[in-house]
Amino acid sequence: MVSKNVLVINSGSSSLKFAVIDSQSGDALISGLGECFGLPEAVIGWKFNGEKVQEAISDLENPHQAAVSRVVKLMEELGFCDSIVAVGHRIVHGGEKFDSAVRIDDEILKEIEDLSELAPLHNPAGAKGIRAAMSAYPSLPQFAVFDTAFHQTMPEKAFIYAVPYELYEKYGIRRYGAHGTSHYFVSREAAKMIGKKVEETSVITVHLGNGASVAVVENGICLDTSMGFTPLAGLMMGTRCGDIDPIVIEFLIKKGWAREDVFEMLNKKSGFLGISEITSDVRGIVEAMNEGNKGAKLAFDVFTYRVAKYIASYLAPLSSLDAIAFTGGIGENSLDVRREVIKNLSILGFEEDVAGNEAARFGASGQIAESKMLGAKAVVIPTNEEFVIAQQSVALL
Known part of the structure; x- marks a missing residue:
């Protein structure tokens, strides 16, 4: 061949x-x-x-x-x-x-x-x-x-912002999402892992890296995702703030901040870096946290809480859940982050598979938790966006 x-x-x-x-x-x-x-x-x-x-x-x-x-x-x-x-x-x-x-x-x-x-x-x-x-x-x-293409299947109720509708009509102001290539790949690999057809699977995909987002995928179709008009919205990230009251921007400008400085701060000086005042890298955050640094511990807690909160909220569009799939640099490798997120989901019946969680790192996939209450598994799947790009390119030849 x-x-x-x-x-x-x-x-x-x-x-x-x-x-x-x-x-x-x-x-x-x-x-x-x-x-x-x-x-x-x-x-x-x-x-x-x-x-x-x-x-x-x-x-x-x-x-x-x-x-x-x-x-x-x-x-x-x-x-x-x-x-x-x-x-x-x-x-x-x-x-x-x-x-x-x-x-x-x-x-x-x-x-x-x-x-x-x-x-x-x-x-x-x-x-x-x-x-x-x-x-x-x-x-x-x-x-x-x-990256936005996979999310174009979202229903209007998921992507419309509650601002005057004419802003969507005139300027396209709406939720677009990002990391779509990764969410697409991981949702399909998750179906294979649990032995079901993509068209019969309900998955929440969790892409955690320096940029981070969550998506809910049912029958292969994206129903909602956490990033918004730009990749700034949704989860807290390495240097990005994620969801924030927009009035904070006006407040800081009234306090004398230049508009450019506000957006520089929200995009490049917030998230892990902003809260910890140490680093944007979760490895450094975990190391400092284990050494007793309060800022690092707070950054870790805010991040893992928000990830769990988004996952739980994305049960709303689904009638059932087959899997939660972690991916991305943090999602694939950070045992501490995954363990804390699963702990925060205990109300949904998720219990960590300690050995499985410890094994699913550095390129290895596997099951890391299960909820008998929901009949769902939590798994780790290394993403492969390059493979998707290659496949979709060849398909158009």
Whole structure:
């Protein structure tokens, strides 16, 4: 069988992740990261056959183009060129325009750029990655897979905000969600794990990383999700505040804060970092908490409480629950976070499987708790967004 490999590019504002994915097996044949764009220490590194390599990026004025150019050269050096059939791009925001993956042309690229006001940190960077890849691979088809697309099945009662309806009609102000590619993958893997068809499964998917969100998926369809108009809403995150009374913004501006400083604080100085005043990394939070740091303990408690609260609230759209599926860097690896969330869900009958919880880490999936009252399991499933991007790209060829 001829391999159909896809070069997957995830372009951020100051970074660029890439991988060559076998679209049939989901295996990453090579993966890498360019980071610190815009800084003198900008680098690009990759892992291939167990070996890690890192190089400096010399073109600091055009780091995205330089990174993609290095990736192209790397593909040639490692002999991947003949097997790559497409380039797939992760794009954060597709608005209401895009409810599935699309092949990119000049018109699609312009629409992605036009949606930048809904994701100002993400879509412009995604567009840069697309332009660089189109220049490097003019003969290869390029596809965009949107983080918001999976959530476009939400009913109006779930995505409408309780503000004048004309704001939705004029400006598209509504809940869009994010992490859709991850929620899509994990909900389908959860169905496999419990031995049911996707079309007959009710799952709450919990993506916990530096960005975090919860989604409720019934019969393969997303019914609701915690992120909102932008990825700032919902759960507390590494540096993002999550749900907050919007009057806080007006209050701080009246106190003399500049508008830009308020939004900088809400996006980059809040969450774990803001409460603990130490770090945005949950590993550092847990370590400091175990050493008696009160700020770290408070940050940990706020986060795990809010995760459990969202999970419990997402029982409302369902008639039954088959599984709660944890994923993302924290969800896959933080034993302490999962243990506390399960503890906070004890009213629903969830009891931790201690051995299972300890085993399901660092790439391992498994069952970590069960509720005999609900007939539901809590499981851990490593996400694979790159595989979804590769699959959906090949499907459009």
